[in-house]
Structure formats: C-alpha cells, structure tokens
Amino acid sequence: xxxxxxxYQRYRGELTGRYTRLLALPRFVWPRLIEQRMILIVLxxxxxxxxxxxxxxxxxxxxxxxxxxGGDLGKFLQIDGKFFRYFMDTxxxxxxxxxxxxxxxxxAPDLAxxxxxxxxxxxxxxxxxxxxxxxxxxxLLAMVTLFPAFLLFAMQGxxxxxxxxxxxxxLPFGVFTGFTLHILLVSLVALACSAWVKWRTIAGALxxxxxxxxxxxxxxxxxxxxxxxxxxxxxAQSLYTVWSAMLxxxxxxxxxxxxxxxGLAVLSALLGVVLEKKLRPVEVIS
Amino acid sequence: MTLNFRSRxxxxxxxxxxxxxxxxxxxxxxYGLALFPLLIFVMQTIAVEYQKRTLSAVNTxxxxxxxxxxxxxxxxxxxxxxxxxxxxxxxxxxxxERDGEEEVxxxxxxxxxxxxxxxxxxxxxxxxxxxxxxxxxxxxxLQRLMYNGVFHYxxxxxxxxxxxxxxxxxxxRGEMLDKTLHFWLLAPARRDVLLAGKYLAGLLAASVxxxxxxxxxxxxxLWPVESAEVRTFFAGPxxxxxxxxxxxxxxxxxxxxxxxxxxxLLVRNPIIPAVVLLMWxxxxxxxxxxxxxxxxxxxxxxLCPMPAPVEEGTPALVRMFLAxxxxxxxxxxxxxxxxxxxxxxxxxxxAVKRLEINYGGD
Numbered sequence: 001x002x003x004x005x006x007x008y009q010r011y012r013g014e015l016t017g018r019y020t021r022l023l024a025l026p027r028f029v030w031p032r033l034i035e036q037r038m039i040l041i042v043l044x045x046x047x048x049x050x051x052x053x054x055x056x057x058x059x060x061x062x063x064x065x066x067x068x069x070g071g072d073l074g075k076f077l078q079i080d081g082k083f084f085r086y087f088m089d090t091x092x093x094x095x096x097x098x099x100x101x102x103x104x105x106x107x108a109p110d111l112a113x114x115x116x117x118x119x120x121x122x123x124x125x126x127x128x129x130x131x132x133x134x135x136x137x138x139x140l141l142a143m144v145t146l147f148p149a150f151l152l153f154a155m156q157g158x159x160x161x162x163x164x165x166x167x168x169x170x171l172p173f174g175v176f177t178g179f180t181l182h183i184l185l186v187s188l189v190a191l192a193c194s195a196w197v198k199w200r201t202i203a204g205a206l207x208x209x210x211x212x213x214x215x216x217x218x219x220x221x222x223x224x225x226x227x228x229x230x231x232x233x234x235x236a237q238s239l240y241t242v243w244s245a246m247l248x249x250x251x252x253x254x255x256x257x258x259x260x261x262x263g264l265a266v267l268s269a270l271l272g273v274v275l276e277k278k279l280r281p282v283e284v285i286s
Numbered sequence: 287m288t289l290n291f292r293s294r295x296x297x298x299x300x301x302x303x304x305x306x307x308x309x310x311x312x313x314x315x316x317y318g319l320a321l322f323p324l325l326i327f328v329m330q331t332i333a334v335e336y337q338k339r340t341l342s343a344v345n346t347x348x349x350x351x352x353x354x355x356x357x358x359x360x361x362x363x364x365x366x367x368x369x370x371x372x373x374x375x376x377x378x379x380x381x382x383e384r385d386g387e388e389e390v391x392x393x394x395x396x397x398x399x400x401x402x403x404x405x406x407x408x409x410x411x412x413x414x415x416x417x418x419x420x421x422x423x424x425x426x427x428l429q430r431l432m433y434n435g436v437f438h439y440x441x442x443x444x445x446x447x448x449x450x451x452x453x454x455x456x457x458x459r460g461e462m463l464d465k466t467l468h469f470w471l472l473a474p475a476r477r478d479v480l481l482a483g484k485y486l487a488g489l490l491a492a493s494v495x496x497x498x499x500x501x502x503x504x505x506x507x508l509w510p511v512e513s514a515e516v517r518t519f520f521a522g523p524x525x526x527x528x529x530x531x532x533x534x535x536x537x538x539x540x541x542x543x544x545x546x547x548x549x550x551l552l553v554r555n556p557i558i559p560a561v562v563l564l565m566w567x568x569x570x571x572x573x574x575x576x577x578x579x580x581x582x583x584x585x586x587x588x589l590c591p592m593p594a595p596v597e598e599g600t601p602a603l604v605r606m607f608l609a610x611x612x613x614x615x616x617x618x619x620x621x622x623x624x625x626x627x628x629x630x631x632x633x634x635x636x637a638v639k640r641l642e643i644n645y646g647g648d
Binding site for chain 1 (some may be wrong): 463555
C-alpha cells in the first residue's frame with residue numbers, strides 16, 4: 001500500500017477571542033445535558049422547594065392572612081437568616097445530585113476515548129479546558145441555586161420594599177456568596193471524580209459517595225475522639241458553617257467559619273491537583 | 287448437566303473473579319472504607335494514653351476526694367482540699383443582661399482533676415463552682431456504645447452500602463467498561479451460572495473485607511480499656527456480640543450485593559438506584575412498620591446486639607416521628623433477607639439472559 005508523506009501546517013488564520021473559545025465547549029454541552037431525561041427531572045424537582053419558599057414569603061408579607069390566628073406565628077413566618085439557610089440546605093442537596101448526574105459526563109468520556117489531544121490540538125490550554133468544563137457545570141448548578149435565590153430576593157424585595165433589602169443586605173450577600181462557593185466546590189468535585197475514574201457511571205457514584213462518606217467519617221472522628229475539628233473533613237458541614245456565619249445564624253459547635261474556609265481551600269487545592277495530574281494531552285504508556 | 291457440574295462451573299467463575307475483586311486497583315478504596323474505623327480507634331487509644339500520662343503527670347487524687355466536691359464551693363476551698371489540678375484554665379467572656387444594655391464581664395475558671403480512672407472537669411464562675419462533670423476517660427460500656435454507633439451509622443449505612451455498590455456494580459458494568467464481558471458470554475456456561483459465579487465472588491470478597499474490618503475494629507475498640515475489664519467482658523458477651531456484628535455485616539453484603547448486581551444489569555447509571563436506595567434506607571426509621579420490613583437495613587439491624595442509637599442533636603419533632611419497627615427475630619431476619627436476595631437475583635438472572643453487549647453506550 002502506498003504511503004504518502006503528508007505535511008500538516010499550523011493554522012495561521014485569525015483566532016477568535018479567548019473567552020469566545022472558552023464558551024465553545026459549554027455551547028455544545030448544554031443542549032446535550034438538557035436532553036438527558038434524568039437531568040431534566042432533577043431540574044424540575046429542584047424548583048419545588050423554591051416555589052414553596054416563594055409561597056412562604058407571600059404569606060409572611062401578608063399579615064392580614066394570619067394576624068387573626070395569634071400565637072407565635074409572626075415569629076415563625078419571619079424572613080431571616082434561618083429561612084434562607086433552610087432554603088440553601090435543600091437546594092445544595094439538589095445541586096449535588098445534579099452534579100453527580102451531569103458532571104461525570106464532562107471529562108470521563110474524553111479520557112476514556114483518548115479525546116483530549118483533539119481539544120489540545122486547538123488553541124485551548126489545559127486551564128482553558130478545565131475552566132470551560134467548570135463553567136458548564138457552574139451555569140447548570142446556578143439554575144437550581146443562584147437563580148431561585150434571586151427570585152426569592154426579588155419577591156421579598158418587592159413585597160417588603162427595598163428598605164428591607166438595604167436593611168438586610170447581609171442576607172443576599174451571604175446567599176449569593178455561599179451558593180457561589182458551594183457550586184464551585186461541587187463542580188470541582190464532579191470534575192475531579194470524572195477525571196480520576198475515567199468512567200462516567202462510576203464517577204457519578206463517586207460524587208455522591210464523596211459527600212456522604214466524608215460526612216460519615218467526620219462524624220465518626222468527632223464522636224470517637226471527642227473533638228469538633230472533624231467537621232473540617234466534611235465539605236457539606238464546613239459550607240454550612242460558612243453560610244451560617246455569612247447569614248448571621250448560629251452554626252452550633254465546631255471550628256469557626258475561617259477555619260472552615262481554610263479547610264475548603266485545602267480541599268479545592270487537592271481537587272485541582274487531581275485535575276492537573278489526570279488531564280494530560282499525551283499519555284505515555286510504558 | 288448435573289447440579290454438581292453447574293456448582294463446579296459457578297465455583298470456577300467465582301475463583302477467577304475473586305482475584306480481580308480482591309486485588310484489582312479499582313477495589314483498593316473498599317479496603318480503605320472497611321478499615322478506616324480501625325484507624326480511628328487506634329488514634330483514640332493513642333489519645334487516651336496521652337491524656338492519661340499528661341493528667342497523671344501533675345497530680346492524681348483519690349476517688350473519694352473527687353466525689354466530695356459539691357456545687358457552690360469556692361475555688362480556694364477546692365484547691366486547698368484537692369491540691370494542684372492537672373489542668374487549670376482561666377478565661378472571661380462578656381454577657382449582655384437580658385433587658386439591659388450594659389455588658390457584664392464574667393470570669394470563668396476550669397480545673398481538671400484525675401483519680402487514675404475518672405476525669406473531673408470543674409467549672410467555676412466568679413470563683414464559685416457552677417458545674418461538675420465527672421466521667422471515666424474510657425470504659426467498656428462507653429466503648430461498646432461508640433462501636434455500636436460506628437457500626438450502625440458508618441458500616442451499615444455508608445461503608446458497606448458504597449462498598450457493595452463499587453464491588454457488585456463492577457461485576458457486570460465494570461466488564462462492560464473494560465470491554466471484556468463478551469469473553470464471559472462466549473464461555474460454555476449458562477448466563478445464570480455466570481451471574482451466580484460473579485455474585486458468589488462479590489459476596490465472598492465483600493464479606494471478608496467488611497466482616498474482617500468490623501471484627502478488627504471491634505478488637506481495636508477494646509484496646510484502650512483496662513485489661514481486667516476486657517477479660518471480664520470476654521468471659522461474658524464479647525465474642526457473641528462480635529459474631530453478631532460480623533454476621534450483620536455479612537448479611538448486609540448479601541442484601542446490598544444482590545440489589546446492586548441487579549441494578550448493574552438493569553440500569554446504565556448507578557447513581558439513580560444508589561440515591562433512591564440510600565434515601566429509602568435513610569428514611570427507614572420514619573416509615574410505617576410494614577414498609578420498614580421492605581428494606582435491607584431492617585433485617586440487618588435486627589441481628590445487631592444493640593439498636594441504632596439516636597443522635598444527640600436530633601430535634602424533638604424528628605424523634606417523635608422516629609419509630610423503628612420492632613426487631614425481627616434472627617432466624618426470621620436471615621430468612622427474610624435471603625428471600626429478598628433470592629427474589630432480586632431471580633430478576634437479575636432474567637435480565638442477564640436478555641443481556642446484549644453495547645460497548646459504545648458507555
């Protein structure tokens with residue numbers, strides 16, 4: 001069979017901007033993700049709790065509906081830090097489930113089918129690739145966290161007046177910063193798991209297991225050794241402490257918010273190292 | 287084809303699979319899950335020894351002297367009678383009076399005393415003894431309670447659950463991912479025989495790993511306890527309890543294993559059955575008694591020597607709804623779980639007969 005020498009030349013034409021190139025990956029992935037039935041179901045289910053919270057805000061701001069009932073109902077129907085922490089707790093669980101479903105499909109197939117050289121042969125660095133994948137997931141998770149939170153604040157601001165928002169500026173700040181931290185961490189976990197095990201199905205289970213097993217390990221450490229620093233090993237509990245501090249709500253016993261932030265930073269760095277180790281454009285097999 | 291022949295085929299398949307399940311790199315994390323509590327109890331032993339040394343290095347008082355301390359005593363009187371404490375810590379904090387604007391600075395002092403077995407934590411406020419906490423540093427009863435909590439909440443609900451998910455899902459789904467399942471399907475063996483062989487391998491591996499892990503952790507739990515206390519315990523219920531915990535671990539592997547093996551054949555994505563099962567098992571205590579019996583956890587917990595402890599911080603409202611069904615007697619528990627496993631394996635056998643390989647899908 002004749003073998004022809006083929007000389008490839010580097011593309012020398014005009015390149016699109018860096019951010020436009022970064023968006024190319026999510027642009028193709030989002031429609032594919034939304035097409036998945038389970039993701040769509042989780043997205044719909046994750047709207048139930050925000051809808052219930054919207055109902056709560058409506059009732060809370062219409063005292064004529066419940067003023068005749070007496071008792072401590074006014075205190076119960078208060079829109080404060082605790083209310084938003086309950087809201088965040090539930091949505092955070094939905095975000096983890098969504099990340100477990102959507103995240104593993106982002107990197108694992110590229111690794112399993114040796115697809116990375118195809119990406120890196122284009123004007124895309126490893127960092128760009130990770131950022132593009134991260135952005136894909138962050139935007140998806142924002143739909144069940146940041147977007148409903150925005151709706152709640154818009155509703156509360158509209159009903160209670162802008163004065164409420166200015167008086168309680170700490171709440172929107174806490175919710176948006178807290179959720180941003182959460183979705184960044186969950187996305188990193190999902191991407192690292194996806195890169196670590198290469199197989200989508202196993203990686204999904206690993207994402208769920210990561211949060212549950214670390215929570216169990218932390219609880220066991222705290223109880224057996226009679227300490228409270230075990231919380232630092234539990235990312236969900238650490239985030240809970242950080243949220244509570246930002247919303248001005250008591251988080252219970254344990255390390256402070258800054259210690260938890262430091263613990264989360266270490267965890268994120270470790271996940272970053274996993275991604276750095278696993279995402280190689282060329283794999284040398286000895 | 288006789289039953290004997292089929293049994294030999296099952297054992298051959300299981301033997302081949304066992305090597306893969308025990309020694310493949312993909313299984314190493316399961317060992318970590320099973321042995322992590324052992325590490326924690328070893329750490330506890332080291333911590334207890336360290337505390338004993340630091341507490342007794344300063345002063346060891348008599349038990350009678352420790353019991354003589356009463357609330358309301360002045361700090362000077364306690365120091366004079368009990369001598370130098372093992373630990374002395376002073377701190378102050380500000381407290382706002384309920385209706386007043388003025389902040390009050392409160393001076394606190396904590397004294398620790400040690401009588402060789404128990405540690406007393408005396409909390410003084412403005413020089414007056416407010417709280418006395420006397421507790422044994424380590425005792426067999428405390429350790430048993432702790433192990434019971436670790437077994438119920440860590441082993442049964444997390445380690446065995448996720449361990450079995452990894453081991454049993456891997457038996458078929460892993461071979462699909464490795465693109466090696468067709469070799470098994472080309473072998474002259476019936477598909478249900480293949481399923482039985484693979485299940486046996488997974489069950490043996492999971493039982494050995496988690497049964498040994500639970501037994502070793504049980505041993506490590508006794509390590510910091512005084513040897514006389516351990517001897518008395520071993521003369522009594524210790525071995526029976528250890529066997530019951532190991533049997534519970536084995537039964538959990540049997541039940542969860544069948545569920546995840548079937549799930550690996552029936553669905554492509556393990557997250558969905560895993561999350562559904564995890565939720566079902568977690569909500570187990572809140573369900574009506576009849577529904578509680580439709581879970582693996584109910585039968586497994588029936589075998590444990592002690593019921594699952596209720597967490598300290600559980601709100602009263604949650605406690606109210608928490609109504610565990612009465613424990614099933616152990617023969618019924620074993621029979622119930624074996625029946626459940628047989629039913630699930632029958633479903634899995636039907637699924638494996640219809641199995642078609644599509645390596646591209648994963």
